[in-house]
Amino acid sequence: MKNILCIGGSDSSGFAGIQADQRVTHTHGLHTLFAVTAVTSQSVDEVEMISPMSSASIQSQLKSNVENFDVSCVKSGMIPSATAVKAIASVLNTSERAFAYVLDPVLRTSSGANLIDINGKEALVDQLFPIATVITPNVIEAEVLTGHKIENVEQQHQAARSLLQTGCRAVLIKGGHLTESLGTDLLLLQEQPDTVIIIEGTAVQDRSVRGTGCAYATAIACGLAEGNSLVDSVQRAKQFIQRAIEQALLVPGNGWLLGP
Numbered sequence: 001m002k003n004i005l006c007i008g009g010s011d012s013s014g015f016a017g018i019q020a021d022q023r024v025t026h027t028h029g030l031h032t033l034f035a036v037t038a039v040t041s042q043s044v045d046e047v048e049m050i051s052p053m054s055s056a057s058i059q060s061q062l063k064s065n066v067e068n069f070d071v072s073c074v075k076s077g078m079i080p081s082a083t084a085v086k087a088i089a090s091v092l093n094t095s096e097r098a099f100a101y102v103l104d105p106v107l108r109t110s111s112g113a114n115l116i117d118i119n120g121k122e123a124l125v126d127q128l129f130p131i132a133t134v135i136t137p138n139v140i141e142a143e144v145l146t147g148h149k150i151e152n153v154e155q156q157h158q159a160a161r162s163l164l165q166t167g168c169r170a171v172l173i174k175g176g177h178l179t180e181s182l183g184t185d186l187l188l189l190q191e192q193p194d195t196v197i198i199i200e201g202t203a204v205q206d207r208s209v210r211g212t213g214c215a216y217a218t219a220i221a222c223g224l225a226e227g228n229s230l231v232d233s234v235q236r237a238k239q240f241i242q243r244a245i246e247q248a249l250l251v252p253g254n255g256w257l258l259g260p
Contacts, residue, residue: 008077009038016211028222035061044255047113055087062091072225075102085123100224103132104217130167138174160188209256
């Protein structure tokens, strides 16, 4: 059984964060290791409280996992601060093990609450982007990271090229917020920066499902852990997340949970 190390926040509602990560890895038959960066109190509509873990705690969790387990892939989501970024970078950069790294730059929740401070965002770009196999921002996150509006596929491509300059090996910009090509994602590889790989999908109407970004990135990590290429892993993950949204379950209390 392969091990995936998931770094991120705990969601008290169970819809997103490391809870979503574990549902995905379990579905793929993989074991999940964790490094919790923050504990959050969330409802379907809002984040009520964020309690960041200390950098010492994050570093200890990471070291315990990478030193004692054979980690096939690392996936990170919510990283709330620059000190947390530094703690993560210090462990990943010094690990003797080689593993793929899927970085989902979680900047805010679906309800609009910020999940990382200004210094944290800059540290994320400077310290973790250069060691990532792929970063997976959605359109809104890509706009924040590049400082440019994205309203069509051409601007999506320009943003991906800009983000490649941070040193990451690939950029996947998820197009779920684009009205022109809703549900269509764009993948750009460092080794082929002029070749645009379109990952097509269809939007599921009348169904607002939380945790899709977490689950998508984790599904990509599962593919990489199983030895698939990045392009194949992204394509398989896209199919997986489409099915999960289509099969979403309505949880009492007014919330859609990604399906099995």
